[in-house]
Amino acid sequence: MDKALNHRESFISAHHNYLVNNMLTPGFLLGDPNSQEDFFFLADLVLPGEITPRISARLFDSGGRFLLEMGRNRIVENPGRCTHQSASGGFRILYSSGESLLEVNTQHFTNGYLTRIQGKLYDRDGRIRMEPSFDGVHVFGEAQLTLQAPYLFSGTSIGVTGPAKDPIFHVP
Amino acid sequence: MNRQYEGIWIFGDYRNYFQNRVTLQLLAKGKELAGKLETQVTVLLLGYQVHQYAMEYTAHGAHVVMVVDHPALKDYQAETYTLLVADLVDRYRPEIFLAGATSFGREFFPRLAKRLKTGLSADCVALDVDPEKRLLIQTTPAFGGALLAEVVTPNHRPQMATVHPGIFQELLHNASAIVRVLYPEVEILPDERVQLLRSRREQSRDVKLENAPVVVVGGRGVGTKDHFQMLFELAEILGGEVGATRPAIRAEWAEEERLIGQTGKSVKPKLLITVGTSGALQYTTGIRGAETIIAINRDPHAPIFQMADLGLVGEARTVLELLLRELRKRV
Amino acid sequence: MNIVVCIKQVPDVPNIRMDKERMTIIRDGVESIINPNDCVALDAALDLRGREGGGITVISMGPPQSEEALREALAYGADRAILLTDPVFAGADTLATSHVLARAIGMLDPIPDLILCGTQTIDSDTGHVGPQVAEELNLPMVSNVIEIHLEDGYLTVKRVHDGFLDTIRIKRPALLTISREMHKPRHLSLADLESAFSNQGILRMGHRELGLSPDEVGFSGSATWVQKLHRPPPKRKGEVLTGTPQFLVEEIIRRLEFLSIIDEEGDNE
Numbered sequence: 001m002d003k004a005l006n007h008r009e010s011f012i013s014a015h016h017n018y019l020v021n022n023m024l025t026p027g028f029l030l031g032d033p034n035s036q037e038d039f040f041f042l043a044d045l046v047l048p049g050e051i052t053p054r055i056s057a058r059l060f061d062s063g064g065r066f067l068l069e070m071g072r073n074r075i076v077e078n079p080g081r082c083t084h085q086s087a088s089g090g091f092r093i094l095y096s097s098g099e100s101l102l103e104v105n106t107q108h109f110t111n112g113y114l115t116r117i118q119g120k121l122y123d124r125d126g127r128i129r130m131e132p133s134f135d136g137v138h139v140f141g142e143a144q145l146t147l148q149a150p151y152l153f154s155g156t157s158i159g160v161t162g163p164a165k166d167p168i169f170h171v172p
Numbered sequence: 173m174n175r176q177y178e179g180i181w182i183f184g185d186y187r188n189y190f191q192n193r194v195t196l197q198l199l200a201k202g203k204e205l206a207g208k209l210e211t212q213v214t215v216l217l218l219g220y221q222v223h224q225y226a227m228e229y230t231a232h233g234a235h236v237v238m239v240v241d242h243p244a245l246k247d248y249q250a251e252t253y254t255l256l257v258a259d260l261v262d263r264y265r266p267e268i269f270l271a272g273a274t275s276f277g278r279e280f281f282p283r284l285a286k287r288l289k290t291g292l293s294a295d296c297v298a299l300d301v302d303p304e305k306r307l308l309i310q311t312t313p314a315f316g317g318a319l320l321a322e323v324v325t326p327n328h329r330p331q332m333a334t335v336h337p338g339i340f341q342e343l344l345h346n347a348s349a350i351v352r353v354l355y356p357e358v359e360i361l362p363d364e365r366v367q368l369l370r371s372r373r374e375q376s377r378d379v380k381l382e383n384a385p386v387v388v389v390g391g392r393g394v395g396t397k398d399h400f401q402m403l404f405e406l407a408e409i410l411g412g413e414v415g416a417t418r419p420a421i422r423a424e425w426a427e428e429e430r431l432i433g434q435t436g437k438s439v440k441p442k443l444l445i446t447v448g449t450s451g452a453l454q455y456t457t458g459i460r461g462a463e464t465i466i467a468i469n470r471d472p473h474a475p476i477f478q479m480a481d482l483g484l485v486g487e488a489r490t491v492l493e494l495l496l497r498e499l500r501k502r503v
Numbered sequence: 504m505n506i507v508v509c510i511k512q513v514p515d516v517p518n519i520r521m522d523k524e525r526m527t528i529i530r531d532g533v534e535s536i537i538n539p540n541d542c543v544a545l546d547a548a549l550d551l552r553g554r555e556g557g558g559i560t561v562i563s564m565g566p567p568q569s570e571e572a573l574r575e576a577l578a579y580g581a582d583r584a585i586l587l588t589d590p591v592f593a594g595a596d597t598l599a600t601s602h603v604l605a606r607a608i609g610m611l612d613p614i615p616d617l618i619l620c621g622t623q624t625i626d627s628d629t630g631h632v633g634p635q636v637a638e639e640l641n642l643p644m645v646s647n648v649i650e651i652h653l654e655d656g657y658l659t660v661k662r663v664h665d666g667f668l669d670t671i672r673i674k675r676p677a678l679l680t681i682s683r684e685m686h687k688p689r690h691l692s693l694a695d696l697e698s699a700f701s702n703q704g705i706l707r708m709g710h711r712e713l714g715l716s717p718d719e720v721g722f723s724g725s726a727t728w729v730q731k732l733h734r735p736p737p738k739r740k741g742e743v744l745t746g747t748p749q750f751l752v753e754e755i756i757r758r759l760e761f762l763s764i765i766d767e768e769g770d771n772e
Contacts, residue, residue, distance in 0.1 A: 005263060005356075007238075012353040014231030014346060017223070022241075024223055026350055048347035109224040110190070111231065111345060148350055188666055250634070251643055275664040279646040282597065282631035286638040291598060291726030294629035314732070315626055322731035365643040365674040369659070374668040386764060410764055428684070434625050435539045435683060443762055445755075464762060465739065466755060472743065482758055483743035484751045494752045502765065 011146040016046035016113040018053070019136035020145060024114070027147030030121075030129055030139055033058075037066075039123030041130065045150040046113065053090075053115040054150075055104055064126040067101070068093070090115070176265070177329040180206050182234075183257075183271035183281070184217035186225040187248060191383065194272030196342035198335055199233045202270060203343070205301050205308075206235070214238050214266070214354075218253060220246040230351050233343045238264075238354045244362050247371065250280040251363035258287045260356060266330045268308050270299075273334040285332050291325035292332040297339055308333065318453060338440055338461075381430065386412025387441040389432055389459070392419040393448025393469055394488050400425040402492045403447065409499050415439065417455045432458040448488040451476030468492075504557040504616040504653075504675075506548045507608055508581065509636070510541040512565050512572035513626045537572045540621025542579075544681040547651065548619050549580050555653055558582040560611065564592055564603050573705050589709035594722030597627075601635030603720055606713045609640060617658070618678040622647060630680070637678040645671050646680040 013026035020028050020043075031040035033056065044054040052073065059067045059080075067080030073091060075084050081096040090105040102119035117137050121130040130139050139145070182198045195215065202213040212235035217226055219241065226237050240256065261269065261284075271277040273295045285292035297320070298311035308331040310323040325331040381387065388407045394400050400420065407414045416426035417433065432439060433455040440461030447468045449455060456479055459465065467480035470487050477483040484491065515536040537545075548559045561576040563569050564587040573584040587607050595603070608618060618637075623630035630646075637644035650661040659672050660679065710720055717723060744754055759765045 007354045007356040009355070010353050011350050012226055012230050012237055014227055014349040017227065019223070023355055024226060024353055109227065111347070112224065112227040114223050114227075192665070254638070275647060278630050279634055279644070279664075282629075282634035283638040283644075285631075286598065286601060286635040289598070289726070291596065292629075292631060293727060294631060309730075310727075313628060315628075318734070319732055320735050321729045322733075323727050324730050325727050328726040363643060365677075366645070367672040368669060369672055370670040372668045374663065374666060410759070428686070435686075443759075443764055460735075464758070465741075466758060467741075468751075472745065477741065477743050479739060480741040480743075481739050482754065483741050484754065485743060485745045486748060486751050490748045491751055491755075494748045495755055498752055498756060499765070502768065 011148055013045070014112060015048045016051075016053070016115065018043050018115045018117060020117075021138055022133065022135070023145075025146045027150065028139070029144045029147060029151070031058075031123065031142055033151070037124070039121075039129060041121060042151060043115070043117065045147055046115075047150065051106070051108075051113055053104060053106060055102075055117075057102075057121075059101070060122050060124050060126070061095075062122050062126055062128075064122070064124050066124075067095075073104070093119075177267040179211050179264070179266045180209070180213045180268045180270070181261075181264075181266040181330070182213060182215045183269070183277065184215045184222075184225060184229060185272050185274055185277055186217065186219065186222060186228075187274075187276070189225060189228065192272070192274060192337065193342055194274060194277075194335065194337040195229070196232045197337065197340040198270050198272060199229065200343045201299055201335075201340040202268075203233045203235075205268070205299065208301050208303050209267075209306060210303075211267075212236055214264075216257065216260070217241075218245050218256065220244075226353060228345075230349050230353075231345045231347060233346075233349075234351055236352045236354060238356060240356060240358055240360075242360055244360045247368050248276050248280075249363065249366060249368070250276070250283055251366060252361065253280055254283045254287055255361055255363075256358055257284055259358065261288060261330060263356070267306060268301075269330040269332045271332075271334050273336050277334050281332060281334050288330070288332075290328040290330060290332060291323075292334070293323045293325075294334050296333045296335045299333065299335065307331070315457075318457060336461075381413045381415060381432075381437055382439055384413035384439070385442045386410045387415050387432075387439050387444045387459075387462070388412055389415040389417065389444065389446045389449060390420050390425065390488075391417040391447065391449030391455070392423070393450070394420065394425070394492075395448070397423070397425045399489045399492065402489075402496060405496055406445070406492065406499070409496075409503060410443075412441065412443075415458075417449050417452075434458065446476060446480070447492065449476055450474045451479060504551065504555050505611075505613050506551060506557065506559045507611065507615040507618045508541070508545050508548045508559060508561045508576070509604060509618065509620045509632065510545065510561050510563045510572055510576055511538045511624050512536070512563065512569040513538045513624055535568065535571060537575055538621055538624045538626075540623060540625075540681070540683060542621075543683055543686045544619040544621045545576055545579055545581065546687050547648075547679075547681045547685055548617075551617070551651065551653065552580075557616075560585060560615070562604065562607060563587065564595075564600055566593075570705055577705075584705045586705050586707045587709075587713070588707055589720075591710050591717040591721045591723075594725065594728075595720065596725035596727045597629055597631035597635055598726050599720050599722075599724035601632050601639055602724060603710075603713065603715065604632065605636045605639035606715060607708060608636065610713070614676065616675050618642070618676070620678065620680045622680045622682060633678060633680040640678070642676055642678045643673050644678040644680075645673055647682045648679045649682045649684050651679070 010023040012024045017024040027045040033040040041057040057070045069077040085092040093102040106115045118132045206213045214236040215229040215234045293310040300309040415432040416430045438458045444462035445466045465480045466482045467476045472485045559581045560583045561581040562585045620633035647662045652659040
């Protein structure tokens with residue numbers, strides 16, 4: 001009997017990875033950053049020589065109301081009046097109520113780095129796209145789970161110039 | 173139906189990672205062999221929260237990293253690993269499977285080979301492949317290293333071998349590497365019959381002696397217990413450890429744990445200085461692996477000189493006293 | 504408790520001679536001994552029997568002259584000895600050897616509580632037979648044991664493993680490999696030896712008695728085979744120097760500097 005090769009697969013970088021769906025990945029993207037008004041979440045590649053992750057996103061609340069836009073870890077548009085807080089090893093984004101929206105924390109190994117993200121994120125339709133799991137997050141919907149090359153962007157407008165190496169696939 | 177066996181697997185023995193480099197050494201050699209066979213090297217990593225090691229293996233040459241990360245695998249356990257890995261081997265069918273000859277490797281790999289009903293050679297000091305027959309040529313020591321045996325596993329798969337640490341050279345750390353990582357679906361059945369109650373790191377003399385870069389060994393020719401003490405001083409100045417032959421231990425100049433040889437320890441230091449030892453086989457099997465051997469003995473025909481890179485014919489005590497005097501001046 | 508100790512008779516050879524055609528060691532005319540690590544296992548068994556009572560069976564697979572090793576084990580105090588010998592057992596690797604041993608042990612009456620083995624032999628050096636017998640008999644196993652405490656249905660053992668001192672609780676029946684560190688020199692009197700050689704019978708079993716077919720054992724039942732056996736190339740051509748102590752010490756120091764074990768004089772600013 002031929003047993004099936006039953007495994008999940010990702011890519012792993014020697015230098016820096018995020019933990020997503022219980023897998024390591026050099027970078028991942030939810031949604032489409034090119035859509036001007038839609039949800040997206042980009043955890044970009046961290047190249048050798050850098051040690052901070054690069055998080056960009058457009059986030060909505062559970063009712064589908066536009067909360068904020070982030071570029072390279074900083075809030076650049078903030079109708080939801082969220083706050084950004086530094087934390088040891090990373091940073092936190094809080095709702096105006098003080099409740100946690102997103103937490104990013106980077107663990108340092110001798111020769112590499114691992115970033116854990118925790119947060120419950122919704123898209124424009126109020127659908128859940130990311131939620132915390134034991135050690136990181138689980139993601140849903142349109143996603144590229146393993147970026148192998150960095151997206152490039154500038155300032156407040158996320159212009160995508162880097163090629164996406166992997167096909168977009170649905171995570172149920 | 174025999175599905176084709178392909179690929180080289182390396183068992184990721186990550187405990188003591190920064191001192192124990194054997195998995196990285198195997199990765200380098202595995203990569204070389206994979207090139208000759210036109211296939212890939214996969215490192216298999218079982219444990220709990222082992223992300224760091226997955227990344228290290230990525231940096232050191234793996235083509236694929238296969239990870240089973242689960243709380244039940246937090247501690248090494250031979251019976252549990254045997255069941256789990258036998259299942260993975262059955263599914264993925266590597267043609268070659270290598271592990272370091274650490275204490276754990278030497279306990280786990282034979283169990284696994286038996287379960288898979290395949291051949292396993294121990295403590296190899298060289299590996300090569302015959303690409304046409306896709307055979308792994310395993311060179312292992314026999315009779316304590318007095319002889320070398322070339323072993324093959326012609327009709328069983330995978331071809332398994334454990335490899336002595338320090339034989340191969342690891343590749344440099346490459347931070348730019350990005351490779352595939354696989355997370356197989358597995359069923360983990362911890363063996364309830366074995367419980368690890370306590371595990372304490374022990375920098376015991378064993379580990380110190382076997383890892384020391386310099387080893388100074390004394391034999392009967394050292395003469396007295398007082399003279400033997402000079403070896404301790406010498407070892408300290410040179411940043412090494414002291415070993416002894418059976419006669420010296422019988423004379424109570426050193427403890428049993430310092431015994432080097434057939435029934436004692438094998439050492440592979442960068443430098444071994446052997447003083448007052450005649451060179452009996454029971455002793456020399458323990459020092460064959462030393463990079464450089466300096467021997468001091470007053471008998472110019474002592475067999476030890478056939479094993480030495482530098483031999484000095486002289487009275488142990490006199491040479492030691494003078495050597496220490498010179499070295500003390502420089503410290 | 505019933506303890507089985509696996510022993511192997513090995514050549515005690517200062518100078519190995521090889522049969523180049525058959526790629527084996529010439530064992531005739533060469534003194535044989537019990538593998539030293541197996542003696543340590545036997546010691547441990549005697550110690551345990553002293554604490555809890557019971558019987559010790561020593562078992563060995565080998566050519567007929569292995570009987571000497573078994574008699575020596577009886578002289579040391581083992582109660583019963585079994586020799587697994589048969590021409591078809593020859594040429595066995597550890598896969599085949601462990602199969603024969605496991606089969607024999609599985610047939611023992613009474614069933615053993617504990618199987619003890621040495622960590623490795625001085626001739627083939629693999630250390631595989633213990634773990635492979637455990638695997639075939641589906642027994643839990645701990646290797647490199649330095650201390651054994653008996654409990655009801657269990658053992659608590661200590662062992663040294665890759666720089667860790669582990670304390671492990673293991674359910675009986677179990678297999679342990681005994682670390683060389685547990686070695687206690689024992690002395691046999693001539694009377695002990697004489698008694699062992701004259702009195703006791705040694706049970707001999709071949710493949711038929713074990714219910715094994717010839718292709719499961721020996722060379723046919725092996726997965727590995729030795730295609731070449733040779734002496735390692737001599738890698739050292741050392742010079743042997745004579746002279747005054749000063750000269751000798753200077754040479755040593757030069758070599759230490761060359762190896763960067765010490766700094767060259769004048770470099771320490």
